[in-house]
Amino acid sequence: MVEDLKRKLLIVLAVPLLLSSAQAGNTDRLSGHNCTDFQTANFLRGSKLKVQFLLFTHSSPSCGELILAEDDIKNSSFNSSLETKIIIHGFRALGTKPSWIEELVHAILHTNQVNVIAVDWVYGSTAAYPSAVENVTQLALAISLLISKLLALGVSGTSIHIIGVSLGAHVGGLVGHFHGGQLGRITGLDPAGPKYTRASPEERLDPGDALFVEAIHTDSDNFGIRIPVGHIDYFVNGGRDQPGCPRFISAGYKYLICDHMRAVHLYVSALKHSCPMVAFPCASHQDFLNGHCLDCGDPFLFSCPRIGLLEQAGVNMTKLPKEVKVYLKTSSSAPFCVHHSLVEFHLQKRRNTVTNIEITFFSNTTKDTAKITIAKNQEMGKRLLTHRVPLCQINSVTLRYLPHNRFWRKDAPFIAGRFCAAPLPLDSNRTTSCLPWNLTLPSNTDVSYEPPTACA
């Protein structure tokens, strides 16, 4: 129901915004060619698929060079000895240029000498979502034709990387499928869910579409797809709701697309900032939060995947398994990366009731909290604690025993035990560092210590 409501609102909100601007042309001084911008489609006549390919290079990252025919590629700034990134946007409710395209192009070209080709299919992607979906096959054929021309120029298939956003991710999947799964890489940024969740692998993005396929999921309960579609599937903050995104409909358009668009912003951030967005294979987000997935040993042989441009996401295996769900948490704003740590508490004596302990990491500027729950009659409880500064910069750890008081029965006035912590990923020996003595924690009282791990 919420999904339907969201989609209807998307159309309603689109209308007033359609009376938007036209674009002005300018010429790039270095290359001498005219700069071409994305088209703007009108809600009423935007039903034709007028595909444009715009080339951006390191020397002119702000000026799109229109590529049409084979001659144009030869005579363009396209450099066939470099890698090629092809960006495909998704459904454009408003018929406008994607707001994130420039940032993504700049982020890619900032560190890499590559050819970036942005696919403008604004015309075919607007109006209603189902008609945009109907245009997907024809669009994929047009992109495949372009790629065939690039291959004819001597470009290697493995040097081609498709980055597809939402519906664009499935377009990328089709293109990869047309090339027999032999292109280098496809990155799906919150691949679209509606009409694709039950589609066959041929119709949607799947691990057979390229040598390496990855997807970042940020809105899998709404516009994004729920199922894994790549070799590695990042379910960020569980893959559904993102921190910092409004949870109430009164926030309007931002409420509708914030979770879905977070995948793009995370990816841009991963390209621009050096702080790593490392993820951990796990059966579920809940298991991840409960500290059950700590070292990437299974199935990645202790190398954890990382969002960004590292080869195979940094996973050093010759034959990657498929559809591996990996989990990570982020903060609510750029650069989004957080550090993941395991925290553990070992009771000196088992208790015949549940034990809750709140753990807080303080640095000079940050405070991050998690709650360890030790089940009845268990000796140990553990939890994931994410913090915005490295463990090294944490200068105090506070523990607080939260007794389980009921009016007919008071819980123990204090508990005792050992506290341990370790930054993730754990090494293959699963070593944690513990405070070297048993702590006594009085009920509802903060007790502070220096962290048990030293700076490297």
Ligand SMILES: *[C@@H]1O[C@H](CO)[C@@H](O)[C@H](O)[C@H]1NC(C)=O
């Ligand atoms: C750029 O556009 C102008 C005006 O449309 C045209 O006269 C000119 O030939 C174009 N230049 C190039 C290099 O295509």
Ligand SMILES: *[C@@H]1O[C@H](CO)[C@@H](O)[C@H](O)[C@H]1NC(C)=O
């Ligand atoms: C290639 O482009 C340059 C500059 O835009 C132009 O002067 C030249 O005529 C073009 N050559 C061919 C073969 O189209």
Ligand SMILES: *[C@@H]1O[C@H](CO)[C@@H](O)[C@H](O)[C@H]1NC(C)=O
């Ligand atoms: C193409 O890229 C290679 C590698 O960076 C560089 O050596 C070469 O000069 C470039 N070619 C052109 C025509 O810019």
Ligand SMILES: *[C@@H]1O[C@H](CO)[C@@H](O)[C@H](O)[C@H]1NC(C)=O
């Ligand atoms: C990948 O693994 C192989 C064999 O285990 C090793 O020789 C190589 O150095 C590793 N490469 C990286 C980048 O870690």
Ligand SMILES: *[C@@H]1O[C@H](CO)[C@@H](O)[C@H](O)[C@H]1NC(C)=O
């Ligand atoms: C934290 O503050 C203390 C005292 O002001 C200072 O000595 C220390 O360098 C600061 N640490 C960091 C990581 O900024």
Ligand SMILES: *[C@@H]1O[C@H](CO)[C@@H](O)[C@H](O)[C@H]1NC(C)=O
């Ligand atoms: C694991 O423990 C063994 C034996 O104690 C040691 O030799 C090895 O270096 C440790 N490995 C790591 C990654 O710490």
Ligand SMILES: *[C@@H]1O[C@H](CO)[C@@H](O)[C@H](O)[C@H]1NC(C)=O
């Ligand atoms: C903490 O208490 C446990 C259980 O009584 C005991 O086995 C352990 O040696 C103690 N640890 C320290 C460091 O005192």
Ligand SMILES: CC(=O)N[C@H]1CO[C@H](CO)[C@@H](O)[C@@H]1O
């Ligand atoms: C080229 C093409 O197939 N365009 C179609 C895109 O979708 C709209 C809406 O269904 C059609 O009217 C176009 O013919």
